[in-house]
Amino acid sequence: MTRVVITGMGAVTPLGNDVNTFWQNILGGVSGAGSITRFDAERFRTRIACEVKDFSPEKYLDRNEIKRSDLFTQYALYAASQALEDAGLDLPAMDPFDIGVIWGVGQGGMETFEQEVTNYVTGSYVPRFSPFFVPRLIVNLASGMISMKFGLQGINYTAVSACATSNTALMDAFNYIKMGKAKVFVSGGSEAPITPASIGGFSAMKAMSARNDDPLHACRPYDQDRDGFVMGEGAGALVLEEYEHAKKRGAHIYAELVGAAMTADAYHMTAPHPEGIGASKAMTLALEEAKIAPEDLDYLNPHATSTPIGDISELKAVVAALGDTSNLHISATKSMTGHLLGAAGAIEAIIAIKAINDQVVPPTINVDNLDNAIPKGIHIVTNEPLPRTINAAMSNAFGFGGHNASVVFKKV
Structure with a gap:
């Protein structure tokens, strides 16, 4: 292929x-x-x-x-x-x-x-x-x-x-x-x-x-x-x-795009499905196409816009898609960039690729008190970047209308 x-x-x-x-x-x-x-x-x-x-x-x-x-x-x-x-x-x-x-x-x-x-x-x-x-x-x-x-x-x-x-x-x-x-x-x-x-x-x-x-x-x-x-x-x-x-042509290669998938929530005009069913399926399909086992995913740049419902819904979807999240580290970079709407996925794909290149997880800023509703076993990187091995990274983007899209990059 x-x-x-x-x-x-x-x-x-x-x-x-x-x-x-x-x-x-x-x-x-x-x-x-x-x-x-x-x-x-x-x-x-x-x-x-x-x-x-x-x-x-x-x-x-x-x-x-x-x-x-x-x-x-x-x-x-x-x-x-x-x-x-x-x-x-x-x-x-x-x-x-x-x-x-x-x-x-x-x-x-x-x-x-x-x-x-x-x-x-x-x-x-x-x-x-x-x-x-x-x-x-x-x-x-x-x-x-x-x-x-x-x-x-x-x-x-x-x-x-x-x-x-x-x-x-x-x-x-x-x-x-x-x-x-x-x-x-x-x-x-x-x-x-x-x-x-x-x-x-x-x-x-x-x-x-x-x-x-x-x-x-x-x-x-x-x-x-x-x-x-x-x-x-x-x-x-x-x-x-x-x-x-x-x-x-001897091009410099930053990363390989190995998987991508989309699903629909078919649930609400503006709210995500509370259990993240559609989001979970998008992540699962993207990983399957990438031929990456869930436990081998190292970094996730989530959609995580800072809304009360959306942030937790996505994390529930992550747990449902991956099961074991002990190897996964997550950082929500919209805490720094804000939400660029239709451009959000593009700059966050760049972040995921740079994380692979530099072997570092960027931080989520402004986290003073982690929400108690965050599922157990989820590792949110807060306030300081975390050096670690990153061979595979995923970036999520979800939209009004119930659109869910996940892309997976891999170190070449």
């Missing part, structure tokens, strides 16, 4: 706009949270978020790309540029139809939509909309513009499965390479949801933390006093490549 490896990575995150800076801040236990600066959030229930800082799209994007794209697409182009640069592919020498883009976006151009509707409502009688309104809004323009920028003419589309989106995109790219439909994919996800409507909508659901006076400690997965997630934004990009193709 065709093997699939990771040969390039790129990142735009609340903790840095390149992979190395991002990873060092993750290991350092740095929080990316703060008061919202994108708009006046004074009257909102939630007034904090994990914003991208010091983002200069001009480093990789030209003026027309910036003008024609919403922020989520700019993040996508920036991260994809880094990943392809890192992979060192000789694109002019390759058949462009051998290289595709499968990207992930949950919401799309929220900022564009809100600005255009506001301009219409507050403007003159004659409706005026930007000719770039629709292209900036629709989610598939991220994958489309990546392909245009680099002349990639293979399979191209954007996946949408809420917060499971990036893992969905990675799984699809993985499967297409295994089927011989492509040699290389740029995959991952991006999101730019720190806008009045997006923050207001999630806030109205009481899904987000309201610890506005202490943003650095607001996202606290597994802590007894957690009160919801903190919104994040950014992008993560990975270059997936057929193993023999990568080996032949």
